[in-house]
Amino acid sequence: MSTDIKKGNGQAAATAPATSNFLRAIVEADLQAGTYERPGLPSVITRFPPEPNGYLHIGHAKSICLNFGLARDYAGRCHLRFDDTNPAKEDQEYVDTIIDSVKWLGFSWEQDGTEHLHYASDYFDQLYSMAEYLINSGHAYVDSQSAEDMAANRGDFSRPGVDSPFRTRSPAESLDLLRRMKAGQFKDGEHILRAKIDMASPNMNLRDPAIYRIRHAHHHRTGDTWCIYPMYDFTHPLSDALEHITHSVCTLEFQDHRPFYDWIIARCLEGGFFQQPVPRQYEFARLNLTYAITSKRKLLQLVEEGIVDGWDDPRMPTIVGMRRRGYTPEAIQLFCERIGVTKSDGWIDMSTLEGCLREDLDPKAPRATAVLRPLKLIIDNFPEQLRDACTAPIHPHHPERGLRQFTISRELWIEQDDFMQEPGKGYFRLYPPIGDKPGNKVRLRYGYVVECTGCDRDADGNVIAVRCNYFPDSKSGTEGSANYKVKGNIHWVSSHDALEAEVRLYDRLFSDPQPDAGGRDFKLALNPSAKEVVTAYLEPGLAAAMPDDRYQFERHGYFVADRVDSVAGKPVFNRVVTLKDSWGK
Known part of the structure; x- marks a missing residue:
């Protein structure tokens, strides 16, 4: 699916990209037969009809992409219609967030200057x-x-x-x-x-x-x-007919409702309320995503019991939660296209969604350095007052985007797991001298080669600082750097100008792929490691990050400046997704 989202304005091509979507065959057959050729109306009119009684989730995203996508790809239009027939459960708050979510996903219900935003209450x-x-x-x-x-x-x-x-x-x-x-x-x-x-x-x-x-x-x-x-069963088909919907697409649980859908339209057609052709209903399999729940009742329970931090908690499968987590509209669209549309239920693994996200973010996200679990590294032979300039590409595959700049100093922050007192086999990062063998050498990425000389411990024996010496002629990008062959390459930030920041390490909310299967209590499957908050040190340029700015923190994954809690000069970062799928490994 193209990331250039058209607005159903009649300019989209009347041919669609190949995908596993049986509905396209139905639409194309109707177009060829002229089934819905009517004066002044497109031949394809779909609708997305949510009830404003909660927040949209990833399952709704599939329906949004399907309905708006069909209209876009076949030069039609898609209506946004609120099924607001149950006032006890509905609220303007939900109307507002649904409108915002559909727009954020990249779709519009406007055509030729007219907004096709409707409410069942209109009728x-x-x-x-x-x-x-x-x-x-x-x-x-x-x-x-x-x-x-x-x-x-x-x-x-x-x-x-x-x-x-x-x-x-x-x-x-x-x-x-x-x-x-x-x-x-x-x-x-x-x-x-x-x-x-x-x-x-x-x-x-x-x-x-x-x-x-x-x-x-x-x-x-x-x-x-x-x-x-x-x-609902009375309102929905009649609203479709009043709006001249051609293809009324819904999930499989409404398959047994289709006879009444046809019956009520036929009776009102006899009464002269409509003219032929009238809408037809088609059903597709809803999205079942592993490690997630999409029941509105259960999602509300998570919110009301304080298990999550609201509807936009980045662990939630709600559109607002995924947006805050750092998902992009393009990644969600790619996911919905990739999983296709079928008539049979099945499970889609969370790794498919995360893979689409990585695929979208990799070419876009600028790179940055972040130390999430800091340990002090002291370069004893580095001049104490020296601030040596270093550079790194903003994006390694797009040199035209330029370089980012930072300095190296005597004291740095490195990751705790980049030092080990007693290294195991195949460990190539920092470790101290062992017997007659000198400490290990590593390259400080974009900087110098250093050799570990030892470490400092506190009264309890915990390592509080690693000590090393550097080789002045080994700086990356200089001729001398070729003289040093090391297997380890670690990242770092200078302690004198590092940005201290709150970083939230989010993971899947549930540890069971089907947390509520068989009527089980889904709360028993909650992942205790779904959220961890750390104080990290970041390269200083990240102080300029604005809410929703996304980066790849090298070695760690993709992160986004939180759209709610970030303030100017002091961003808070959420982990969007790790660099690779390592779940359960």
């Missing part, structure tokens, strides 16, 4: 008119059973349902009750409007499904105008 008047029509045409009735009786009479997969005693109500009586429901004369649950289909249907969704319920709740857009609200 409340029309939906209510359709409900009255269904009653008058004998396709709906008001049921006054209790919720318990309705559930009992619905039957199950082994026995048919039983007709409600109110199923034979006259249209006039049902219409009167519906209007009184709308007027607020009844309590929640006292009556409900149901479609009249077939209580013996083997498809439970056709056993007279509810289409309107009483709910005395304040709506974030319509206020207290309504006290009855349409059900």
